[in-house]
Amino acid sequence: MAILFFDLDGTLIDSAVGITRCVAYALEKLGEPVPADAELRRWIGPSLRDSFGPLLGDSARTERAVELYRERFDALGWTEHEVYPGIAEAIEGLHADGHRLAVVTAKNEPHAVRILDHLPFGHRFETVSGATIDGRISHKPELIAAATERLQVAASACWMIGDRRMDIEGANHHRMRSVGVAWGFGGEDELRAAGATQIISAPAQLRPLFA
Secondary structure: EEEEEEOOOOOOEEEEHHHHHHHHHHHOOOOOOOOOOHHEEEEEEOHHHHHHHHHHOOHHHHHHHHHHHHHHHHHOOOOOOOOOOHHHHHHHHHHOOOEEEEEEEEEEEEHHHHHHHOOOHHHHHHOOEEEEOOOOOOOHHHHHHHHHHHHHOOHHHEEEOOOOOOOHHHHHHHHOOOEEEEOOOOOHHHHHHOOOOOEOOOOOHHHHOOO
């Protein structure tokens, strides 16, 4: 039996449309130029403040950008995603095999819970560890620590599964093993450079990996 922590965006769901449209909405409202789609996709994974901050260079405007992002996300953005093919079957199979499952995401926790509640396999996760609204807890090392505390497990007994370097680096921080998923937004080169324990290219590989 393994304890498996899953990232959300880029691992369980393809949320590129919702996230990039909400970023664009916030920047437009602030009168800022909107980067090209390829650049916007790089915003998927890090915390919002880590992405808006360097661009806006002002803490008050950064907070306003986060508010505007959430304004659109609450209304529409949270629905703008698709489950990756094969993920539902992988999650159901891992649960049937007796593994414990949780979600660890830099998305704010209420939004993450809302999305999971509407996924057909969302109830298979014991907890959702997401960022606090004020951003006090928003980085993967902190989010992983919160998940291990809630489940009362040692990090050494867990695996972190995600598509970006932040997922792998968070696992490395806790000396956890990790699985990089190449179908998301980071890609195999990023995952390898971050030091992923394993890299897989399809959800169907998850269940056999933990058999």
